[in-house]
Amino acid sequence: MENNKDILNNTNNNYVIEIEHLQKSFDGRMILKDINLKVKKSENVVILGKSGIGKSVLIKCIVGLIFPDKGSIKVFGKEVTQMNHKELNEMRTRVGFIFQSNALYDSMTVRENLEFPLRRNKIINDKKEIDNLVYEALENVGLTDVIDKMPAELSGGMRKRISLARTLILKPEIILYDEPTTGLDPLTSREISKLINTIQNKYNASSIIITHDLECAKRTSNRILILQDGIFYAKGSFDDLKTNNDPFVKSFFITV
Template sequence: MIEQKENINNNSFNNGEVVIEIGHLKKSFNGNNVLKDINMIVNEGENVVILGKSGIGKSVLIKCIVGLIYPDSGLLKVFGKEVVVMNSRELNILRTRVGFIFQGNALYDSMTVRENLEFPLRRNKTITDPHVIEGLIVDVLENVGLVDAIDKMPSELSGGMKKRIGVARTLILKPEIILYDEPTTGLDPLTSREISNLILKIQNKYKASSIIISHDLNCAKITSNRMLILHEGIMRAEGTFDELKNSNDEWISSYFKID
């Protein structure tokens, strides 16, 4: 079994600035140690996929990064600043730079697609001109290929469309880091591939760094620059998709057997 590594030295993003730095992070819920000792970094412009069984704490980890959950101890720096000590103002500024795509999309079901996309813009008061806002909404919807859905309610959209609108809502603030919580879960293989390609397209167009939580090996193969396997509260393996797939370690290669 590959030991946990703290230094990354096997990818092309090594020279980029470190945007997320996590060291010895711990989090427990009611005495259950979900995250025991997490160490990882994410470089600028890099897509990192985290694999792991359900309920192992992958979502907890990315929720810690945006301050939705506070870790019990450990280092957690985003853009060089410690998240845990940030006040609400600093946290709000951070959250405009870090996008989060929820597993269930979390679209506001009382609002139309347009209002869903307007919401983060108006809340952050970066742009107030309605024409500019409209232009941004149309632009971001063109990127996800759903301009026609602008006046629809979330209940009128399919699973894949909701996922795309969720991505569009995150992209509208032009985040520098995007956290995807199981972006292809519950989608058919074709739509999953479309979403995976969209993640890749976003990486190329917006030059954003990403952490992608996934069970979907096809998604991991398409989107990842580097992969980590979370097991029993620590990162047990690390490498590119091919490195891990061709690993001599039986435990690691077992993750790729269904492919």
């Protein structure tokens, strides 16, 4: 088994994610035409773009849920498209993924949801240690009192936080957020944005955040990329893009 440190040593220039000339098409329609992206350690990259443009496809390619047609995706310096099943699973334990729909397991309690990745990956077998980690993860998102509730009993914001806690329990080095504030009220959205920043500072994690929420983008981003027609149309900091004269880029920031 390749050691985690060995994989990290392969990483060039402190980039944890390196994507080059990525292409992906569905049913003859090319969604991603030429995607190039590098994410540094502990950097938050926000991707903006219209719905159905391929933002979620891009992050699903990073974790190997969707395989690209062409191009290279390196995570921790290792090519995802050439990883075998075991390597893919090892990589996935170091990459967290927050799904748009939260994807909490309906048939399990909050505690079981959080224990699931720990038990499955056999990272820890000691029950006391697992309990401590579950409490720690729930404390991070401020929801220790819902530990024995079912996901259906929780509000949208709570489910999002539990989803974050389930991801954090494995202490990932990269977190991919698929529209983390969609469907939440402004106050909860702000709390989730704060939480994303807290996670970045506390765990030194790198993140790719896909969002339509400009406030979330403003609060969380170190860098913003705008995806349009299968390529990154514009890139820069929030303030750079806000003052950009391009009509398409302007159209994104018109409400702020």
